[in-house]
Amino acid sequence: MADMTLKKKPMDRDGFLKEMQKMEVRRQQAASDPIRLCYHLHPPVGWINDPNGLCQKDGIYHIYHQYVPFYPELCSVLWGHVTTRDFIHYEIQEPANFPDTKWDENGAYSGSAFVKDDTMYVYYTGNVRHADKEYDYITGGREQNTILMTSKDGFHFSNKRLLMKNTDYPSDLSLHVRDPQVFCEQGQYFMIQGARDLQDTGSVLLFESSNLTDWTYRLRFETKEPFGYMWECPNYLKVDGRQFLIACPQKMRKKENGLVKENLCGYFPLAYDFKGSEYDVGEFFTLDRGFDFYAPQVFQDESGRWILLGWMSTPDADYDCEVMVKNGWVHALTIPRELYVSQNGRLCQRPLKEFRQMRDDGTVKTLEAGAEFCTDVSPCFEWKLTMDDPTEAFTLLLRESAVLSYQEGVLSLDLTGCGAGRTVRSICLPEVRDLWIFSDTSSLEIFVNGGEETFTSRIYDSMEHLQVTLKAGKGRKQIELYGLHT
C-alpha cells in the first residue's frame, strides 16, 4: 500500500472519536454513493486495506482490517472492526487497535488472531518511522515491532506487549519484517512473518514458542532463486492434509501473458514436518488473475472450514484504484471464500454456502446447443454456468461492457470499457468446465473450474440497463442466474 505514515499523527481512541464527529458530512456523502457495495465489506468512510485478525470466537466472526478513517487525509493506520454471524449481516464496531504506543505510533500494521481456550491472542506489526533525518526506511529509520494484545471477547483488549523488535530478527534482514500469523502444529506454536533481507530477497520467517509469548527464530522459507524483494502477508494453512504457504512477493516484474505484474499474490505448496530444518517449497501459483486482489488472510472457523478474505485492490497499480475517494470512501474486501484442495492438489476458492440466502428465485435452465442467452440483470447477481463441452469457445458479455471470452485455450477478462484504466487479464487454460460469477454494484468476482482460478476486479459501468449475454456454440450449458439481496 501507499505509505500512510509519512505524516506523523498518532491516533488514540479519544483522538479518533473526536475526529470522527467531524466526518458526518463525508459519511452521508459516502452512504449515498450509488457504487457502494451491497454485500462486500467496505468502509463507511475512509480507506480500508488488508483483512486482519480473522477468527471466529463464541459463534461471532471477527473481521478486523487496516483502516485509515479520514483518508485522503492521512493518519497512522489503525484496525477497523466488523462482526458477523452469517456473512450476510455485518455490524461495524468501534476500531479495535489504535496506533497509540511508542511501538506502533506510525501504524498498527497487519497481523492475525489465534484463539486458544477462552482467549484471543492478536499479533501484529507496530510500525515506527523516524523523521529526525533522511532515511531510506529499509536499513534505517524504521522499526517493525511484533506486538501482542489479548482479549476474552474480541471487543476489549489487554495492554499491548512488545514481543520482538528488529534486533530480535536475524541480522541479515532489512528493517522490513511484518505481518505475523500464529498457528499450532505438532503441539507447538509457530509464528510466520514476511521479510526482506539486505540483498533485497523476500522470504517468510518461522519462529517457535511453547507459551505464545516467548518466540525463537527457527528458519526461513524461501525459494531456490530469489523471488521478489519482500514477501508481505504470509499465511500458513493445512487444508485436507496438504500444506500451503500464501505470500505476496513484491516487485516481481513477473511477465504474465505479456503483462508485467509488480506485486504478486499466490501460494506455494509446502512440505515441512515442523521438526528439523528441511522443507520443500513448490511452484508458485497466482491466487487471483484479476486486477484487484492482494494481502489475503485465511483462518479456520469453528466448524473447521478454511475461509479466505482478500483486500479487493492492489498496491502501486497503474489503473485507477481510488475512483470512489471523491465520495469519501476507498476500497473493499472480497467476499469470503471457502478453501479446498482439488484432485490435482491446487488450492481452490469457492463462495461460502451462506450466500445462497441472498438469492432470489432466479432462472435455472439448460441452454441448448447453438442457442443464445440474453437477459436483464441488476448489478448484484450470481451466475453459475456449467459447460457440456469444456473446450468450446464462448463469449460472455457481463453487465454493460465487460467481456469474458474463451478462445483457443485462453480465458480473458476485458474491462477496457468499464475498468477505470483496467484493460485485459488472460490465462491459458486447456478447458473451462464451469464459471461462478458474483457481481456487486462495482465489483466482479469470477471463479473458474471450481475456483482453481479466480478473477477479482472492481468494475465501473453505468449500472443501468445491465444485461448478461452468452453466445453459445455447439455444446449445451447449464445456467443458474440469481439476483442477490441482503
Ligand code: FRU
Ligand atoms: C500489505 C501491507 C502489509 C502491511 C500493511 C500496512 O498491503 O503493506 O505488509 O502490514 O499493508 O497497511
